[in-house]
Amino acid sequence: MEIGPQQPFLTTKLDEFIAWAQKSAIWPMTMGLACCAIEMMSIVSPRYDTSRFGAEVFRSSPRQADLMIISGRVANKMIPILKQLYAQMPDPKYVISMGACASSGGVFDNYAIVPCDHFLPVDVYVPGCPPSPDALIYALMQLRREIEAGGKSKVLARNA
Amino acid sequence: MPEIPGEGVGQARPPHYERRSTAALTAQLRSVVGEHLLDASSQSDMDEVALRPGGLIAAAAALRAAGFALLLDIGVTDHHPLTPRFEVSYHFLKIVVGGSSKLDPHSPGRFRLRVFPDDADPRVPSLTGAWPNADWAEREAYDMFGIQFDGHPGLRRILMPDDWKGFPLRKDYPLRGFDRRFVPGGRLGAVPPLKES
Amino acid sequence: MSAPTGLKPFENDPDVTLAAADERDTLIISMGPQHPSTHGVLQVMLRLDGETVLTAEPEIGYLHTGIEKQAENLMWQQAVTVVDRADYLAPLSNSLCYVLAAERLLGITDEIPARANVLRVMFAELTRIASHLVWLGTHAMDLGAQSIFMYAFEMRERILDIMEFVTGARMHQSWFRIGGLAIDVPAGFLDKIGAFVDAFPERLRDMRAILEQNIIIKDRLIGVGKMSAEEAIAWGLTGPSLRASGVNYDVRKAFPYSGYEAYEFDVPTHSGGDCYARFVVRLNEMHEAWRIVKQTAERFPGGPVVIDDRKIVPPPKTEIQHSMEALIHHFKLVSAGFNVPEGHIYQAVESPRGELGMYVTSAGGNKPWRVRWRPASFYNLQALKHLAPGNLIADVVALIGSLDPVFGEVDR
Numbered sequence: 001m002e003i004g005p006q007q008p009f010l011t012t013k014l015d016e017f018i019a020w021a022q023k024s025a026i027w028p029m030t031m032g033l034a035c036c037a038i039e040m041m042s043i044v045s046p047r048y049d050t051s052r053f054g055a056e057v058f059r060s061s062p063r064q065a066d067l068m069i070i071s072g073r074v075a076n077k078m079i080p081i082l083k084q085l086y087a088q089m090p091d092p093k094y095v096i097s098m099g100a101c102a103s104s105g106g107v108f109d110n111y112a113i114v115p116c117d118h119f120l121p122v123d124v125y126v127p128g129c130p131p132s133p134d135a136l137i138y139a140l141m142q143l144r145r146e147i148e149a150g151g152k153s154k155v156l157a158r159n160a
Numbered sequence: 161m162p163e164i165p166g167e168g169v170g171q172a173r174p175p176h177y178e179r180r181s182t183a184a185l186t187a188q189l190r191s192v193v194g195e196h197l198l199d200a201s202s203q204s205d206m207d208e209v210a211l212r213p214g215g216l217i218a219a220a221a222a223l224r225a226a227g228f229a230l231l232l233d234i235g236v237t238d239h240h241p242l243t244p245r246f247e248v249s250y251h252f253l254k255i256v257v258g259g260s261s262k263l264d265p266h267s268p269g270r271f272r273l274r275v276f277p278d279d280a281d282p283r284v285p286s287l288t289g290a291w292p293n294a295d296w297a298e299r300e301a302y303d304m305f306g307i308q309f310d311g312h313p314g315l316r317r318i319l320m321p322d323d324w325k326g327f328p329l330r331k332d333y334p335l336r337g338f339d340r341r342f343v344p345g346g347r348l349g350a351v352p353p354l355k356e357s
Numbered sequence: 358m359s360a361p362t363g364l365k366p367f368e369n370d371p372d373v374t375l376a377a378a379d380e381r382d383t384l385i386i387s388m389g390p391q392h393p394s395t396h397g398v399l400q401v402m403l404r405l406d407g408e409t410v411l412t413a414e415p416e417i418g419y420l421h422t423g424i425e426k427q428a429e430n431l432m433w434q435q436a437v438t439v440v441d442r443a444d445y446l447a448p449l450s451n452s453l454c455y456v457l458a459a460e461r462l463l464g465i466t467d468e469i470p471a472r473a474n475v476l477r478v479m480f481a482e483l484t485r486i487a488s489h490l491v492w493l494g495t496h497a498m499d500l501g502a503q504s505i506f507m508y509a510f511e512m513r514e515r516i517l518d519i520m521e522f523v524t525g526a527r528m529h530q531s532w533f534r535i536g537g538l539a540i541d542v543p544a545g546f547l548d549k550i551g552a553f554v555d556a557f558p559e560r561l562r563d564m565r566a567i568l569e570q571n572i573i574i575k576d577r578l579i580g581v582g583k584m585s586a587e588e589a590i591a592w593g594l595t596g597p598s599l600r601a602s603g604v605n606y607d608v609r610k611a612f613p614y615s616g617y618e619a620y621e622f623d624v625p626t627h628s629g630g631d632c633y634a635r636f637v638v639r640l641n642e643m644h645e646a647w648r649i650v651k652q653t654a655e656r657f658p659g660g661p662v663v664i665d666d667r668k669i670v671p672p673p674k675t676e677i678q679h680s681m682e683a684l685i686h687h688f689k690l691v692s693a694g695f696n697v698p699e700g701h702i703y704q705a706v707e708s709p710r711g712e713l714g715m716y717v718t719s720a721g722g723n724k725p726w727r728v729r730w731r732p733a734s735f736y737n738l739q740a741l742k743h744l745a746p747g748n749l750i751a752d753v754v755a756l757i758g759s760l761d762p763v764f765g766e767v768d769r
Contacts, residue, residue: 030393034420034765035445035528037397038491045510060393075768077321078398078419081390107439111328111337112423130528204461205702230590233736235729237701237718249716251703251731255590255606270612272703293593296417296739319418319768328426335423335430 015150022066022092023147025054026140029065029085033072036099036130040071048133055140062088067143069136070116073101073108079119086120096139097122100129185226185271192222198276208272213284216275220250220287228252228271231287234297236305240331244276248284248307277307286311304329383411386750390419394499394754397764401741401753410753413745415738420768428728432694433459434535436725441529443730444766447488449480450708451766452533455728457614458704458717459535462697463669471658473537474616479550479653480520480532481615481706482646486557487516488709489643496636496758497568500577505564512560519549536670537663550654557647565640578633582744582756585630592743593736596711597642598760600626601634608707620649632759639761642709669695694723703731710734710761730769734762 032040043050050056059065062085074082086095095116100106102116103125116122123146124139131139186200186207196215201208211219220231232251239245250273277284286309287294298309299318306327309315317324326333389400398419404411424443428436440455441448460466494509517527523542524530532539568574584594589602599606607624609617625641627634663670671690672683699721705714714731737760744760745753 029391031391033398034422035442038445038528041491041495042510042514044506045514046507047511047514058393060391062391073420073422075419075421076324077319077421078390081419085391107442108422108424108427110335110423110427111333112421112426132527203700203702205704230595231593232595232712233714233716233729233731235716235731237716237727237729239726249729251714251716253606253712255604270703291593292591292743293736293739295742296735300735317418319421321418328423335426 019148019150023144025057026067026094026143026147027057027059027065028055028067028069029062029089030058030060031068031071031082031085033070033074033078034101036071036102039130039133040069040098040136043133043136045133048137050137050140053137053140053144062086063090065089066092067094067096068120069096069098070102070120070122071098073099073106073113074116075112076114079114082116083119094123094143095120096124096126096136096143098126098136098139099131100127103127185223188226189219189222192218194218203272206270206272208274210274210276213275213277216250216273216287217285219273220252220290223252223271223273224290226254228254228269230255231291231293232270234287234294234301236301236307236329238305238329238331243279245279246277246282246305246307248275248277248301249273250275250287281308282306283308283310285309288312303327306330382406388753390416394757396495396757396762398768399738399757399762399764401745401757403745403750403753405750408749408751410745410748410750413741413753415741417735417738417764417767420764422765422769424769425728425730428725430724432723433697433725434690434694436728437534438529438531440728441531442765443732443769444708444710444713444734444763445528446491446763447484447709448529448531449484449533450488450706450713452531453477453481453615454704454706454708454713454715455717456533456535457706458702458715459697459725461702461704462700462717462719463535464698465536465664465666465669468664468666469537469615470661470664471616472541472660473662475653475656475658476538476542476662477533477615478617478620479650480523482649482653483516483519485646485709486643486650487513489639489646490516492639492709492758492761493564493568493643496755496761497574499754499758500574502568502571502574505568508560508564512557515553515556519553522546522549534663534670536666537661541662547654547657550650554647554651554654558644561640561643561647569637569640574636575633577751577755578636578759579629579631581632581748581752582759583629583631584740584744588743589630589740592740594711594740595733596707596709596737597638598635598711598737598740600624601638602630603628608705608712612705614704614706620652622646622649622652632755635759635761696721696723697725705731708733710763710766711737713766730766732766732769734760734764734766738762738767 042048044056068086097103097116104115105113106129124142126135126139128135189209190197190200193211193215196212198210230253232253235249237247252271254269275284284307286298296318298312301307302315303317303319304327384405386403386405387400388403389395390398400416402414402416424439427439437452440451443451490509490513494506497505520530521527524532584602586602586604589599603626605624605626610624622645625638627638667686671687676683677687697719699719701718703714703716705712711733713733716729717725718727720726741756744756
């Protein structure tokens with residue numbers, strides 16, 4: 001919405017408003033693969049409570065989700081499923097690779113496990129096996145900073 | 161509660177529950193299996209009989225008649241480079257299925273059958289007819305080791321993708337596999353060889 | 358409402374007229390592998406006639422990790438770390454089974470100190486409670502009781518706090534080691550256990566009060582997925598699913614390990630055989646596990662937590678600083694590990710899912726030759742093929758929850 005080059009104040013404020021709205025309601029998809037999924041479920045539990053950040057609404061349908069948290073090891077059979085789910089998510093969409101197995105294969109250096117950045121663009125990597133729910137919430141915070149900065153911050157892996 | 165002589169918590173050893181009531185059974189199995197028998201022995205955890213695939217159905221039926229109604233597990237071990245290479249192990253649990261379905265917890269026993277099929281073309285008769293829970297276990301044995309189960313209603317891969325080549329748990333299949341699937345060339349390049357340790 | 362007897366519900370209902378369904382009227386739906394209620398990556402290919410399931414074929418393998426192959430390439434003590442990650446809701450069960458098997462092959466089962474055995478039992482039972490709390494939270498949430506998820510997970514956090522306090526990790530502790538435990542418990546441990554033991558029964562009572570006689574839970578679970586004892590045995594079920602059909606088989610009573618025969622606990626069974634029976638059995642099991650934890654906290658012996666064999670267990674760090682021999686032992690153990698005599702053994706433990714067994718083969722080397730899992734969830738889940746047909750599609754969700762599969766164990 002362009003008012004005119006002599007009035008950029010309104011568009012900046014609108015952008016800020018949109019960024020604030022987006023970062024305050026990042027809805028993850030229920031994408032629980034393995035052990036990390038249990039820690040992912042724990043962030044909704046009363047102790048860690050991502051409801052404070054607007055992110056407790058886990059949508060089962062990728063069509064309604066903003067964030068795909070790859071929580072767990074990715075086996076060969078699961079790869080086409082993940083690619084299809086990612087494709088089904090509407091823009092803007094983000095991917096958090098949670099845990100050592102999703103990020104790099106983790107403890108499993110074998111034929112069966114593939115790191116998720118081999119086939120998906122990842123925004124935040126979370127180390128840990130499994131990462132504590134605090135670590136996942138920190139990753140969510142990083143993502144919020146990124147959204148707030150309009151994709152131009154140096155916080156995330158994609159932009160560094 | 162069984163009496164534990166002397167000692168404190170955590171120190172006592174229970175009587176040999178596993179070994180009860182299976183000594184006579186081993187002798188019966190020897191005769192049932194006949195010329196397919198390779199060995200019969202008493203291990204520290206349970207008695208076992210090693211046999212060729214031809215004697216499997218008869219041995220399993222004899223075990224069932226003796227009260228070993230629960231097929232616990234079908235597993236495969238690859239002893240490569242020894243021969244015979246494949247050992248298909250069947251573990252049975254003795255559970256009495258009576259009219260009241262009550263089980264005496266102090267009388268169960270376990271038994272193991274070790275079947276050694278051919279190295280080049282490993283074929284074993286399927287137990288799915290009489291034991292419904294053999295279905296998936298046999299599919300997994302096929303998927304991981306390439307053992308063919310004659311008479312299985314639908315022997316196809318269960319854990320690996322349907323078009324996977326090779327049998328991953330065999331000893332001559334490398335740990336890292338042959339290629340990084342779904343990544344042309346691989347993000348890290350070709351699979352580096354595993355350092356021998 | 359009771360499950361339909363044939364494949365058509367409302368068959369004898371005079372108010373409903375059904376048209377005959379032929380093959381063209383059936384619908385094939387893939388439930389999963391991404392689904393909120395499949396408790397993991399499970400794909401169930403359902404053939405439906407309206408809402409009734411005609412056939413259900415579970416497709417697994419979406420989490421196949423090659424744990425068995427990975428364990429063959431790690432030293433005996435190192436393999437404890439990958440073994441933990443199979444049944445990820447009850448990691449210490451997996452390592453207990455593996456560690457007991459390796460100790461039997463080594464022949465050192467009798468030498469494990471009393472303190473180590475008591476701690477093993479205590480933590481195995483705490484793991485059982487934690488696993489059942491996850492089961493309860495997710496199963497009740499699938500049936501609609503979302504607040505139970507919060508209660509259960511909050512209680513589980515207290516158990517994970519204890520785990521973190523002692524072992525340093527919330528999940529995948531890798532604390533049970535061949536020869537005993539990795540480290541001893543810190544000071545203040547008994548107070549924490551005491552606090553948990555005091556707090557748990559009331560919370561369990563609260564959750565049971567909400568659920569056990571709840572009309573919705575009863576409507577959803579009674580009569581669904583009924584399994585007679587013969588069927589349960591034919592399908593190789595073990596654990597709570599088998600005990601809910603009236604078969605009183607518990608590995609802790611039948612083939613005791615780690616001193617379980619010295620504790621007083623009952624094995625809950627139920628004759629119903631349906632989902633409600635499995636529900637009640639697991640609730641009762643939590644109470645029994647709590648009883649065992651209480652007993653272990655009361656009889657807490659002193660002493661070491663590892664066996665006194667430097668060929669298997671590294672010496673304490675303080676000794677390494679002034680003893681050349683201790684230094685060499687430590688070096689050898691870390692670089693090359695220890696050799697386990699040739700042989701094979703089947704060791705089973707009662708995991709929260711049932712009989713978790715491992716058929717471990719050693720070729721005499723410093724790495725396991727083969728660690729074959731007897732995965733309890735694999736065989737429990739297979740029964741879904743038999744249980745689902747004839748039920749409604751919503752019952753499939755209840756069935757999966759009541760069989761309580763963990764896909765790390767199913768797929769390994």
